[in-house]
């Protein structure tokens with residue numbers, strides 16, 4: 001018989017969110033009258049707004065016409081890549097540096113093909129699970145020990161360091177996964193911090209994979225929305241981003257990766273050329289209907305809709321923050337990001353998750369599921385219908 005990929009056997013337990021769904025199902029089965037509200041996973045809930053939706057509809061309509069029909073588009077529609085460069089990067093990148101994908105998570109999972117299984121990994125702790133699990137599947141993480149995977153340098157982001165890690169512990173020639181606004185902490189790194197990150201990467205021969213999936217939630221104009229707001233980042237960073245959260249495309253599937261031509265491997269070869277090769281070989285591009293929606297989302301009208309949608313979720317976040325503050329629970333995030341990271345010092349985060357579920361019938365995400373430094377925290381997600389968020393806040397304030 002064919003044997004199993006040993007790297008998959010290295011994966012620790014189940015993926016976090018199916019585990020939460022399982023516990024929710026078990027609770028619902030035992031408490032059939034409970035009206036459970038989820039502030040757990042980061043799935044969007046509000047309809048796609050009209051202008052962007054019309055773009056999707058028009059994209060589908062055109063496929064039924066001779067003039068409008070299109071087939072494979074490996075790296076993505078040129079018009080979409082041009083708009084992305086203009087809207088998000090002030091036109092700094094050529095369209096051959098922007099690769100359209102079916103989402104940021106998919107890109108993060110695929111990108112590691114570029115670096116092989118021998119690469120050293122550094123990751124914010126806590127972090128979005130695909131950075132660690134993707135590294136394990138690629139064989140880069142080594143076996144699991146008490147403190148985490150042996151081949152991964154965890155960069156604790158805690159209340160003590162204001163949720164920005166000590167960069168000194170990053171080993172030379174590592175791949176650094178970095179997410180800002182951060183999922184799960186909701187922390188946003190400022191310009192000084194990201195400058196330190198870029199300088200560290202350049203000095204130590206590292207490449208950063210910068211996940212900017214929540215950049216459109218940033219409201220403070222002094223905070224960088226892209227790693228390329230920092231000088232020389234094009235020499236050391238790949239950025240991934242997505243239409244999922246700001247345009248409600250979690251189910252539509254559309255994202256992109258910026259792989260600058262200035263980015264080189266240790267041997268001087270072009271990372272951009274390899275990514276083009278890989279995209280053409282193992283990925284046949286994003287749906288052209290989704291891309292038509294993406295083009296509409298980046299029109300003047302579409303950008304107004306993105307603002308409206310992200311404002312809506314940020315207002316939810318504010319309600320949750322206020323409810324937690326009334327309980328004297330210290331939390332961060334929720335002002336420039338849709339996540340609120342609530343501190344329960346000295347408590348086990350799965351135990352806090354269970355208590356909130358039992359007393360309030362509200363689903364959260366236990367911080368420990370995002371990495372060792374998440375212990376003692378739970379994450380509240382602002383993705384929800386307003387009435388549900390209001391009801392969840394009422395229950396937190398009266399039943400916790």
Ligand code: PLP
Nearest residue numbers: 042103104105128183213242244
């Ligand atoms: N990156 C982060 C930090 C996320 O939290 C998520 C989704 O929750 C993604 C990427 C996934 O994005 P996409 O839907 O584009 O795959």
